[in-house]
Amino acid sequence: LLFSAYFNLRISHTTRKEKMKMEASVSAVEKIIGYTFQNKKLLEQALTHTSYPEAVSYERLEFVGDAVLGLAISNHLFLAYSSVDPGTLSLLRAANVSTEKLARAAVRNGLHRYVRHNTFSIVDAINEFVEAVDCEDDCVVVKYGGSVKAPKILADIVESIAAAVYVDVGFDLKKLWVIIRGVLEPIVTLQDLEQKPQPVTMLYEICQKNGKKVDIEQQKKWCQKHGQCLC
């Protein structure tokens, strides 16, 4: 009986701690995106990976978020480029909603700190990616992926946060766009798309496609020595 009471206390303590942690995460993310949720449960859901036990995950929100960002970016491009051909518009849309682009949006806004999950490998993958993105700071836009492949979970939470806001503002895309646009900046522009890829970017691209890894240590040393980034 005593053991059972102790066990229940432990569980309730853990649960309370987890609850407080999530409340702090919700506040932090609200501050980052500059929007206060009416229904905080939506944002909690948007920050919860399927591996996290006994909680609704972000997967259903991500399903909507994918379409939400697709239309939001389409509207933006359609209005911004009034005479650009649809093939180029499609390339621009794809570049703006790619896993690589959205995962960078997550990291650059610090959103990756607030996703809750229960899988060790995710921590490693996120940390490795964050380190690689830190080294990209001087680049304008990474079009073809960088030295480390972006973990899908980071793109997913941007989509699910977007969907959570969208649902919370009553499925109003204009309101959503005002709120989420800042998170997505820099938007990939026509100028970015027309820029020829740099040799190092191309090397990374080729290596990534063929499952090879570029020696990042060498690059880091070069970055530190020269005070600028190679990528």
Next chain:
Amino acid sequence: LLFSAYFNLRISHTTRKEKMKMEASVSAVEKIIGYTFQNKKLLEQALTHTSYPEAVSYERLEFVGDAVLGLAISNHLFLAYSSVDPGTLSLLRAANVSTEKLARAAVRNGLHRYVRHNTFSIVDAINEFVEAVDCEDDCVVVKYGGSVKAPKILADIVESIAAAVYVDVGFDLKKLWVIIRGVLEPIVTLQDLEQKPQPVTMLYEICQKNGKKVDIEQQKKWCQKHGQCLC
């Protein structure tokens, strides 16, 4: 001088005739979808294929329409199936915005009559498809394609008409959905998705995938004789 005047008259006559034809098409499509455009040019554009000379084609609208229908259907499914997993939601979305589904929406609403183009092969492809869809009337939903592959142009005009309405109502998705939902009916439901494919449907699917053609003549005779459809 006389020849030149005659030639100019001919051109102006043709242009006027074409203009009147387009005005009639715009009216007819407005009646079908139950919406009167503030900016008729948008609908004209939505009905114009790239092959049609000296006119803006529907391609840019189709770029937006693809994303518009994607989000409209996503919203609908997200709200209609509050506890369905995201994998199934994705299958339902794909089934509702596929070329096969949208081209049928075009034909069943008679929209295929109003697309203007300048390519003979398109006429044949549309006619063949319309004939095949006519024979499907008794079926609830065609999930895997029918006896004749849907011409992409027919799915394209549904997307571009949706986008034209969306732009005309000031990029308001709720207003668009009220207007376009009828055109998209029947919406593919969870029940449709779970239904096992019928043997004849499967035969068509296998034949289509392998570039073989089922003998439609035999089917038509059977349909006429029995007053119902095999597919």
